[in-house]
Amino acid sequence: MKKFINSVDSVLAESLDGFAAAHADLVALGAERKFVRRCELNPRKVALVSGGGSGHEPLHAGFVGYGMLDAACPGQVFTSPTPDQIVEAAQAVAGDAGVLFIVKNYAGDRMNFEMAAEIAEGRIATVVTDDDVAVENSTHSSGRRGVAGTLIVEKIVGAAAEKGLNLEGCVALGERVNTRTRSMGVALTSCTVPAAGTPTFSLGEDEMEMGVGIHGEPGRRRVKLERADAIADEIAAAIVQDLDARAGAEALLFVNGFGGTPTIELYLMYNAARRMLEKRGLRIARSLVGSFVTSLDMAGCSLTVSLLDSEATALWDHPVRTAALKW
Amino acid sequence: MKKFINSVDSVLAESLDGFAAAHADLVALGAERKFVRRCELNPRKVALVSGGGSGHEPLHAGFVGYGMLDAACPGQVFTSPTPDQIVEAAQAVAGDAGVLFIVKNYAGDRMNFEMAAEIAEGRIATVVTDDDVAVENSTHSSGRRGVAGTLIVEKIVGAAAEKGLNLEGCVALGERVNTRTRSMGVALTSCTVPAAGTPTFSLGEDEMEMGVGIHGEPGRRRVKLERADAIADEIAAAIVQDLDARAGAEALLFVNGFGGTPTIELYLMYNAARRMLEKRGLRIARSLVGSFVTSLDMAGCSLTVSLLDSEATALWDHPVRTAALKW
């Protein structure tokens, strides 16, 4: 395992300390590093709290700031945060308008946020994201995973909350955006969880894992490495089929790196994905390219498509001032 | 070689097409993809043109936009752009105030920009960056390499040009910033040049290359992998010794990923580097953490320290609107 670390037990704490120090103008770290919150709170707006296992940086702490989240709770690497973290984060940022939890659809995340919602005081509502189309057989009862599309939900609902939308409105908007958002990823290499010390899975020199999850979970299948166009085509097909979009529909295309894939390749994939989506009748009206929802050091990427309407577009364009997203 | 590509010959072209499409609101691609330029030009300001081999994305094209570069010339992977590219870029963005070339100190870059300056019309001046302290023996006559500190020169001079500083002023400022900026990098793995198909060098499971260049050039020496604190300490010592800063001096700390190292590790390194620099009497007043000056898919990072004065700080803080840096 080749990583910049001092000890596997302190990776998260040291990384959070660095994050908070580097962005002290935007965020503050809660006691015992239980959460990251905005420096400047607005007590009249709905407070957005998200969180999840670490190892997906900059998700979620990198999205704390004006126009997006109010607080984020970092769990241990790939491990949901605990209810006390979430409760304390909610209490630290809650104003008069209630608190919205944005939770990726994993058993652990859902249960910990659920326990937090049972304990915390004040009005709390939850939006669950489940944008990953990788798992074909939807008969299994846990539903789909929440992956990179979560960023889009957080951005759009974050902007709406900033503009004064109430808690019910934020829930409805979040669910609507989630319903119109689909993602799928592919891994060229495994990630290595620091505490585990060995790669979560292993791929041959000519193999890739199609439909991989952001925790290194196996995906649809292990196949021979393909050309970028073929990869983009397969993912675009899976997404478009599932989205059931009308021809000419406007969409946001988000090409997300998993941590070990460099920018030059991400833009090449964007170029391929855009062509594959346009071929299928979508019009790419907004774009995001970068490593925002990572899986530690995994080489790979995911494509996310989110259908836009004028409301969603305006909220996407609304100013945002966080460590990882700024415009 | 596991990369998202279609063919090794078209990597750059496809990645540039993707970049230009994703950021069509900010940049436009020149004919034959010879350069990337701002959409909106200001003919009264000094035009900043940079460029160099590709494979370091988002450097330089990602820094084209308000407050930073006017154009960037992408060469083939790790290969300086050719004089015709540079001449056409200069002609496309030149206004009344002249053109400033910002060139990293490599024989190829210097010669190609020099030939371009000989050919192009109008007033042209050049600033050469050489911030890499890795090479200890400075008796060799090529001087030092220009690496991640180039970003800082481009940002600060870019802001000054936006505010109306003339060509001579921009040269003087660029040279001053360069003189006050030092970097050094370390690699945990090699990069793989697509056209070469194999890693440029190979490191054992427990080895790192201390002082590596951003093209995978060997560095000071190959040593056993160390803890993050020890790595940060060695680099900080080399930088501080070379900078010869007075105690209490304010500095910008830039922790730069090489492409294969994820954000969680970069913030951990930032945390370590900050402590090591503070121990040596520097005060970290500004920070940047991310993969901005990469070396394809190399795992590793570099630390850059730039001494600040109130002018440099104000110019660093000045708004910037590019694909990769925005505030």
Next chain:
Amino acid sequence: MSMQAETFKSLVRGAAEQVIASAPELTSLDQAIGDGDHGTNMKRGCEAVLGKLDAISAQPLDEALKMIGKTLVMTVGGASGPLYGSFFLAAGEALSHDKHLPEDLADVFGSGVSAVSARGRSQAGEKTMLDVLVPVLETLKTAAGQPDLIARVRSTAAEAVERTAPMQATKGRASFLGARSVGHVDPGARSSCVLVQAVCASLEGKQ
């Protein structure tokens, strides 16, 4: 309370140490069909319990179990944190309301199992820890009072964990794998088995 504080303490210590010792195995099971953190999660939780063991065993049994549950909830995270946490919270709660050990062991354990099932919206057969906990509960019921109860619980747990291998997961992270989850033992089932076996070993040692 019929169980002495010292006995309880050594029982908890034994169980926690067993789980910590099996952390690498739990992690590698989780690498196969999950995200490779179950061992680390359980180790962190058990270390937290060991760190508070004096305070825990100073409490009456019901409060002690709740403290264990709370500690697990606050330190384990992931799916297993709320689930094991809920188990001990509910078991402690049952003892606070008219249940007594050892006579109501099956009921108390059953309260814990129900809490896991409620929190996880899951039941036996979905390739989770419940596929060990539910069979163990059955044995606790059917073999209650029998002299070979402990031995039967041990073999129930050992067999149950193996039976998760051919199952296809429909809950938890492994469910995202669909058919590819088949052929691997569930990590949470394994940690439940380790816990049950460790408690059995303590009780046997005491006999």
Next chain:
Amino acid sequence: MSMQAETFKSLVRGAAEQVIASAPELTSLDQAIGDGDHGTNMKRGCEAVLGKLDAISAQPLDEALKMIGKTLVMTVGGASGPLYGSFFLAAGEALSHDKHLPEDLADVFGSGVSAVSARGRSQAGEKTMLDVLVPVLETLKTAAGQPDLIARVRSTAAEAVERTAPMQATKGRASFLGARSVGHVDPGARSSCVLVQAVCASLEGKQ
């Protein structure tokens, strides 16, 4: 002009093809003490020359050499692009001003070498292409008019390239390595040798 267009064309084609064939070797030399692109750079430039070969060989020799130089400058990039480009531009320029082939071969070649040296601010002994070009120029001067000129040029180039191995680079990318550049042949010296040898082979075949 004493050299026929057809001969010149096949000479250029032969040289370009030789460089293209040796691209993998050039790249692997560059991986050792540079950035691993020298073969790709030279291949790209030579392919561009081949693509324009009809137009190039339709020109008078001085213009043809300048066109080659310009093509290399515009397609190779890196350090080698301006250097080889300057070589051919200057050699063509020399022919435009009173120099003639074959009698002024050493002068014409010398103009190219001087241009490399001026553009690169470098000289022989710094572990670059000049460590082949300068010795070749010496041989062209000292052995001018001798019957074994071509053979002597070939052996000069072959020996010169090997002599770059023990040198420590003080120019180009390898200079950043300091003492670690010792022990490796310089990639640009090697490509110069390939070019010189290919021209020699063409001329030998013609004799």
